[in-house]
Amino acid sequence: MFNKIEHIGIAVKNLESANTMFNQLSSLGILKTERVESEQVLVSFFQVGDSKIEFLQPTSADSPIAKYIEKYGEGIHHIAFTVDDVAEQLERLSKAGFELIHTIPKAGADNKIIAFVHPKSTNKVLVELCQDSTV
Amino acid sequence: MFNKIEHIGIAVKNLESANTMFNQLSSLGILKTERVESEQVLVSFFQVGDSKIEFLQPTSADSPIAKYIEKYGEGIHHIAFTVDDVAEQLERLSKAGFELIHTIPKAGADNKIIAFVHPKSTNKVLVELCQDSTV
Numbered sequence: 001m002f003n004k005i006e007h008i009g010i011a012v013k014n015l016e017s018a019n020t021m022f023n024q025l026s027s028l029g030i031l032k033t034e035r036v037e038s039e040q041v042l043v044s045f046f047q048v049g050d051s052k053i054e055f056l057q058p059t060s061a062d063s064p065i066a067k068y069i070e071k072y073g074e075g076i077h078h079i080a081f082t083v084d085d086v087a088e089q090l091e092r093l094s095k096a097g098f099e100l101i102h103t104i105p106k107a108g109a110d111n112k113i114i115a116f117v118h119p120k121s122t123n124k125v126l127v128e129l130c131q132d133s134t135v
Numbered sequence: 136m137f138n139k140i141e142h143i144g145i146a147v148k149n150l151e152s153a154n155t156m157f158n159q160l161s162s163l164g165i166l167k168t169e170r171v172e173s174e175q176v177l178v179s180f181f182q183v184g185d186s187k188i189e190f191l192q193p194t195s196a197d198s199p200i201a202k203y204i205e206k207y208g209e210g211i212h213h214i215a216f217t218v219d220d221v222a223e224q225l226e227r228l229s230k231a232g233f234e235l236i237h238t239i240p241k242a243g244a245d246n247k248i249i250a251f252v253h254p255k256s257t258n259k260v261l262v263e264l265c266q267d268s269t270v
Contacts, residue, residue: 002161004184005140008214012258024231025257026137026216048216049139050185055258075259076211079143081161081183096159122160123147123190124210 002081006112006130007045007052011065011077015042015057022046022053036109041065043109054080054109078116080128086115089129093117107133137216141247141265142180142187146200146212150177150192157181157188171244176200178244189215189244213251215263221250224264228252242268 012018019030023046031045031052039056040063046053056077058066068077083089086105094100101116108114111134117127147153154165158181166180166187174191175198181188191212193201203212218224221240229235236251243249246269252262 002163002183005143005186008140008143010258010260018258021257025228025233025252025262028137048137051140073259075254076214079211093160098160117160119210122156123145123153124208125145127160 002083004082005051006080006082006128007054007110008076009054009056009078009080009128010075011068011072012055012057012074013069015044015055018055018057019044022055026053034109035059038107039064039109045110052110078126078128080114080130083129083131086113086129086131090115098122105129105131137218139217140186141215141217141263142189142245143211144189144191144213144215144263145210146203146207147190147192147209148204150179150190153190153192154179157190161188169244170194173242174199174244180245187245213261213263215249215265218264218266221248221264221266225250233257240264240266 028046031047033044035042040058040060041056042059044055056065090100098121099118101118105113105115113131113133115129119126163181166182168179170177175193175195176191177194179190191200225235233256234253236253240248240250248266248268250264254261
């Protein structure tokens with residue numbers, strides 16, 4: 001079961017200007033920034049209530065986020081939902097016929113264990129499943 | 136200030152199949168459905184933690200959602216944030232240089248007072264401000 005919206009991921013060309021924009025828009029301060037080598041992105045997080053807004057800036061042309069921006073431009077990239085057990089959810093979703101990008105959970109940003117469901121199965125919405133790796 | 140993510144709006148061609156998909160994906164039941172005549176949409180809501188997922192299906196070819204789907208296909212359409220006072224936020228954002236779609240709050244779905252900020256100003260993210268009209 002999905003417990004909450006963990007974050008919404010937004011692809012941007014320039015993290016610094018996105019941070020300035022969102023700070024002005026929301027009147028919220030930035031929570032933290034992080035470099036995720038595996039995805040070749042710099043990310044920033046803003047806490048909004050019980051969820052986060054995550055901005056992702058590619059650090060190389062090979063980054064999945066660079067390819068996304070090249071194809072679609074900047075904008076909302078994915079929705080991440082918190083679940084208790086990513087592996088269990090992947091098994092359930094696979095049986096239900098959902099197409100999975102990751103069939104095995106992997107390490108993500110923000111100390112999370114994650115996996116993505118393919119947007120083909122979800123009305124073109126890229127869905128991330130998240131579980132705290134510290135639990 | 137933004138208090139929380141009120142909902143994420145997702146444009147779909149067929150509300151019934153989107154509801155079935157999201158119920159299977161999330162293991163959550165549908166909260167409610169509603170027809171919004173002013174926007175020519177049928178909408179459904181799922182409660183996920185402190186936020187909602189809103190699916191929007193156009194009821195006519197003139198609906199803004201029909202035009203969005205024609206141009207971009209199905210997918211995430213907007214993010215709505217809860218604020219205490221939409222009018223006050225619009226004034227603040229206008230002064231800060233944000234381009235507004237609505238300069239005056241209007242009635243939206245789910246008993247909310249709403250207004251949209253133009254995606255030009257927000258890294259191509261369509262942002263909705265929401266305030267409970269019952270408060």
